[in-house]
Amino acid sequence: MESITSLGRSGLQVPRLGIGAMTWGDPTGLARWSPAKLAYGGAHGIDEEKQALEVSLTAGVTLFDTAAMYSGGASERRLGELSRGKEVLIATKFPPSLFSKTEDMPQALDASLARLGRSSVDLYQHHFPSNRVSIPKLMDLMADAVEAGKVKAVGVSNYSAEQMRIAHAALARRGIALASNQVEYSLLHRQPEVNGVLDACHELGVTLIAYQPLASGALTGKYATGARPTGLRRFMGTFRGQGLEAATPVVSLLREIGERYAKSPAQVALRWLIENENVLPIPGAKNGKQAFDNAGALSFCLTPVEIDTLNQATLAWRT
Numbered sequence: 320m321e322s323i324t325s326l327g328r329s330g331l332q333v334p335r336l337g338i339g340a341m342t343w344g345d346p347t348g349l350a351r352w353s354p355a356k357l358a359y360g361g362a363h364g365i366d367e368e369k370q371a372l373e374v375s376l377t378a379g380v381t382l383f384d385t386a387a388m389y390s391g392g393a394s395e396r397r398l399g400e401l402s403r404g405k406e407v408l409i410a411t412k413f414p415p416s417l418f419s420k421t422e423d424m425p426q427a428l429d430a431s432l433a434r435l436g437r438s439s440v441d442l443y444q445h446h447f448p449s450n451r452v453s454i455p456k457l458m459d460l461m462a463d464a465v466e467a468g469k470v471k472a473v474g475v476s477n478y479s480a481e482q483m484r485i486a487h488a489a490l491a492r493r494g495i496a497l498a499s500n501q502v503e504y505s506l507l508h509r510q511p512e513v514n515g516v517l518d519a520c521h522e523l524g525v526t527l528i529a530y531q532p533l534a535s536g537a538l539t540g541k542y543a544t545g546a547r548p549t550g551l552r553r554f555m556g557t558f559r560g561q562g563l564e565a566a567t568p569v570v571s572l573l574r575e576i577g578e579r580y581a582k583s584p585a586q587v588a589l590r591w592l593i594e595n596e597n598v599l600p601i602p603g604a605k606n607g608k609q610a611f612d613n614a615g616a617l618s619f620c621l622t623p624v625e626i627d628t629l630n631q632a633t634l635a636w637r638t
Contacts, residue, residue: 412446466493
């Protein structure tokens, strides 16, 4: 089965699965209270994060996603430290703060590269649309960075279908492909299928990078007993109200399918995304075990009947 693909039409070769490093690093100051830390817990420590990276690389999972905003740059610093001297693909994002403006991008990119300890980044993404940032002007600055050799591929994140088209057209004027759009996508969050984003990705030749592909852990089966996570995550998405109870039949179906392949519910949920050739999931991994479990999604395939069964069982999560 194919384990390497091109990221959109950028020519950048990437694995069919990446790793989200949002919680990596040891933040200081106000960054210690970042939403990511409050929702998903503090750093597990450099040793466990090193294991996550090394296990991933051994399994052929070489793409790691971070952002300037994650824990005030701590994630970038840790990823840079752990990946030094290794064959690693790094994706990061602009801006570093909610108050950043379009013209701040070149300086922000240089700061990210300094934290990563690299002269270039494989994928540079606009983290989220903002009234303070002009998409066409930002894409021009992105194109400048590509031409300067600081960025290999350009992506966006949390963009609507229309915003994607604006970015795509602006980059095309410079002869550069829009490589990716990173949005939330999972069996329990199928909005990209109905809001035009997935269709636009297919139309424009853009890879959809799926964050929270396990619905913040709701698809792992860990909470099948009704127990809820600690921290802010218990108030997010599927964990609110009766959401977890509604997801229980989906987890049961994932477990049933997984038993045919000796795979976990989480691995089946990731595989459902991977079966769409235009989608690349990036689950988080805080330690070697999580990284090993994630990589297990690359070693089997679902049948068309199994894919359709999962599609039908999660229709309620398309709205």
